[in-house]
Amino acid sequence: MSLIAKTPEPPYYAVIFTSLRTDGDNGYQQMADRMLKLAANQPGFLGVEAAREAVGITVSYWSDLDSIKNWKENSEHMEAQRGGYGKWYSSFKTRISKVEREYGNE
Amino acid sequence: MSLIAKTPEPPYYAVIFTSLRTDGDNGYQQMADRMLKLAANQPGFLGVEAAREAVGITVSYWSDLDSIKNWKENSEHMEAQRGGYGKWYSSFKTRISKVEREYGNE
Secondary structure, eight states: OOSSOOOOSSOEEEEEEEEEEOSSOTTHHHHHHHHHHHHHTSTTEEEEEEEESSSEEEEEEESSHHHHHHHHTOHHHHHHHHHHHHHTEEEEEEEEEEEEEEEEOO | OOSSOOOOSSOEEEEEEEEEEOSSOTTHHHHHHHHHHHHHTSTTEEEEEEEESSSEEEEEEESSHHHHHHHHTOHHHHHHHHHHHHHTEEEEEEEEEEEEEEEEOO
16 A cells, blocks of 8 residues: 555545544554554545654545445444544544545656 | 644635655755744634654645635745655645544544
């Protein structure tokens, strides 16, 4: 998977997930790896970019809103979401956005 | 400035800038700090979130497309953009997206 996602011509969707971690791993890395693998196999998944310093940012790209909804309602993902706040994240925000335009050097 | 941006009710806009750095600083940190300060003083600026590991992700939030256009065309910012590719970034992508929905724990 490339670090900068190879996305198609807009329009498509971006889910911007920003979070602050709790202390300790508490199974976080295993969950995160599993969710990444699961997401990548969902219909409509286009790619993902992620980095964490003081704040963590994960941007996943999707072909349409239905694909995002399906992923949100995936049973294993829902279980992770229920565990997420308090156990892994002290604070988070999820933003659903429609990519209208993109440019870059490739 | 809080790590997770305090944004208003959608709709608003997100500029997702993803990049890979070249080796060495080459004045990067000074430029990045200056651009952040400049951006925060632009009309329509709502907030910013940033993290870098293998890939760098900076998401800035704006009230509307005109504000984004004004910022893109800010003269000092344009100078940084001209210097950006090759000097600071080996690869980058900028995506302009409209935030339609958000949720979180605050």
